[in-house]
Amino acid sequence: MKYTNLGKRGPNVSTIGFGAWAIGGMNWGKTDDDISINALNTALDEGVKLIDTADVYGFGHSEELIARVLKNRGKKDVIIATKAGNDFYFASKEDDTGYGPIRQTYTKEYLIYAAEQSIKRLGVETLDILQLHSPNLDKLEQDEPWLALEQLKKDGKILHAGLSIQSFKETEQAHLLDLHHDILDSIQVRYNLLEREAEKVLFPKALEYGIGVIVRIPLLFGLLTGKFDEHSTFSEDDHRRMNLSPEKLKSYLQKLKAMQPLFDRYPDQSMTQVSLRFCITHPACQTAIPGAKTPQQVAENCSASDLGPIPSEYIPPLS
Numbered sequence: 041m042k043y044t045n046l047g048k049r050g051p052n053v054s055t056i057g058f059g060a061w062a063i064g065g066m067n068w069g070k071t072d073d074d075i076s077i078n079a080l081n082t083a084l085d086e087g088v089k090l091i092d093t094a095d096v097y098g099f100g101h102s103e104e105l106i107a108r109v110l111k112n113r114g115k116k117d118v119i120i121a122t123k124a125g126n127d128f129y130f131a132s133k134e135d136d137t138g139y140g141p142i143r144q145t146y147t148k149e150y151l152i153y154a155a156e157q158s159i160k161r162l163g164v165e166t167l168d169i170l171q172l173h174s175p176n177l178d179k180l181e182q183d184e185p186w187l188a189l190e191q192l193k194k195d196g197k198i199l200h201a202g203l204s205i206q207s208f209k210e211t212e213q214a215h216l217l218d219l220h221h222d223i224l225d226s227i228q229v230r231y232n233l234l235e236r237e238a239e240k241v242l243f244p245k246a247l248e249y250g251i252g253v254i255v256r257i258p259l260l261f262g263l264l265t266g267k268f269d270e271h272s273t274f275s276e277d278d279h280r281r282m283n284l285s286p287e288k289l290k291s292y293l294q295k296l297k298a299m300q301p302l303f304d305r306y307p308d309q310s311m312t313q314v315s316l317r318f319c320i321t322h323p324a325c326q327t328a329i330p331g332a333k334t335p336q337q338v339a340e341n342c343s344a345s346d347l348g349p350i351p352s353e354y355i356p357p358l359s
Contacts (some may be wrong), residue, residue: 041087041345044326047252049225051119055320057081057090059331064098069278080109082335084344092329094123095158103161123173124154146179149189171202200225206273210238217245226252232260234295243324255319255328264315316344
């Protein structure tokens with residue numbers, strides 16, 4: 041496993057982290073807590089230093105599982121990045137759009153409250169990284185979320201502040217780095233072989249300001265592992281039923297054909313490994329956080345770190 045600093049002010053992290061949405065037990069089909077615990081332990085055994093979660097993943101359950109592992113092993117130099125703003129505490133049934141009752145709440149009072157709840161669930165004194173959880177732009181144009189992050193830092197409840205950029209808004213929200221680079225230590229971005237909008241405006245700004253970049257959805261919900269085809273389907277309780285609908289699958293698989301020369305260049309590496317290597321090749325990107333539900337998935341993900349970046353001339357352009 042290789043390590044690097046997350047931007048100029050961020051902590052030292054592994055270049056492959058652990059994305060803990062799936063182990064929350066919601067939105068990814070059936071999960072087993074014992075297997076999830078084994079997956080987390082495998083990640084730490086493999087040298088993972090960054091675990092990314094959110095309070096809303098399993099409505100607290102993902103953080104609770106992480107806390108169980110940390111209690112047994114000790115936190116040591118493990119960095120926990122969590123998120124707040126997708127409010128499940130005070131939402132109603134009317135707020136349910138398929139992920140359970142959630143509403144976007146980005147008031148200063150709420151974000152401080154949510155951070156305090158995560159501190160309790162994780163069993164820590166301070167959150168390593170707290171990220172605003174992919175809010176709409178109108179929320180981020182208000183002062184309150186930024187004042188909340190500033191206050192939380194001042195009070196010692198968080199060490200670093202981050203923003204999870206809303207999916208498909210990578211350019212639209214890039215100007216926020218101009219406005220808030222003094223408070224932002226890191227951003228989290230949707231980025232993978234088939235989705236590269238972040239390269240245009242967002243990544244250059246991150247480099248300019250020394251803001252760290254965490255890459256999410258690096259395997260495009262599993263599509264870039266090579267295990268799906270146009271006939272793949274997902275259960276009712278799996279968000280991929282929507283995010284990898286038959287129409288979207290067809291479109292993504294068509295784009296994936298253009299990437300085949302890259303995969304052919306590395307016949308001894310899996311699609312997973314090559315796809316993750318791509319995500320940590322861009323100079324703005326320090327770490328990728330593939331999700332995993334089993335120890336076997338974790339081990340394959342982690343092996344990509346030592347394989348290093350891919351020469352830029354080998355990466356096919358998007359059509």
